[in-house]
Amino acid sequence: MTVDKESDKGPYICNGTQSSDPEYTQSSDEVTLTVAEKPEPELTSDLKGAALTGNSVTLYCTLKLQSAGWKFYWSKDTQSRETETETNHYFIRSVSVSDEGQYRCRAGRGNPVYYTHYSDALWVTVSGESxxxxxxxxxxxxxxxxxxxxxxxxxxxxxxxxxxxxxxxx
Structure with a gap:
């Protein structure tokens, strides 16, 4: 089954029929399927303008639905390599010009990993020195x-x- 709309939510059961006696069936316990839109995280930072070289910057990836078990994945300038964190923030200790760029985040959990959408891009601009x-x-x-x-x-x-x-x- 592919879940492709919210109306797929609700209770489900399955029935088993004995091949030697088709009249004899048994039902499973009921399972309730909850379906929601794929979460879209919001990416923000502690910056009030451009970051100064040498200062620190923290990026925050916030999900509207708060639940446990999420890991967060960070990418810069659409690089295919992502940095993974256990928390919803990404800390850049000593900003340099090479840290300037377009950042995105997404969250994931489970095995296999279920990923949220990517956040909108957030530009980090680096200028001057402290x-x-x-x-x-x-x-x-x-x-x-x-x-x-x-x-x-x-x-x-x-x-x-x-x-x-x-x-x-x-």
């Missing part, structure tokens, strides 16, 4: 107390020509 400075706290510890003395300084990590460095209080 600022060449770091904020240094001295003394370097995670907690400070009132009346502690500390210093905050912006230090250049590489050539900062063309950059304006400002310090802000949050």
């Amino acid at each position: 600022p060449p400075v770091s904020l240094i706290i001295n003394p370097s510890r995670s907690q400070h107390f009132t009346a502690d003395s500390l210093s905050l300084s912006c230090e250049e990590q590489r050539d900062s020509t063309g950059w304006t460095v400002k310090r802000y209080t949050l």
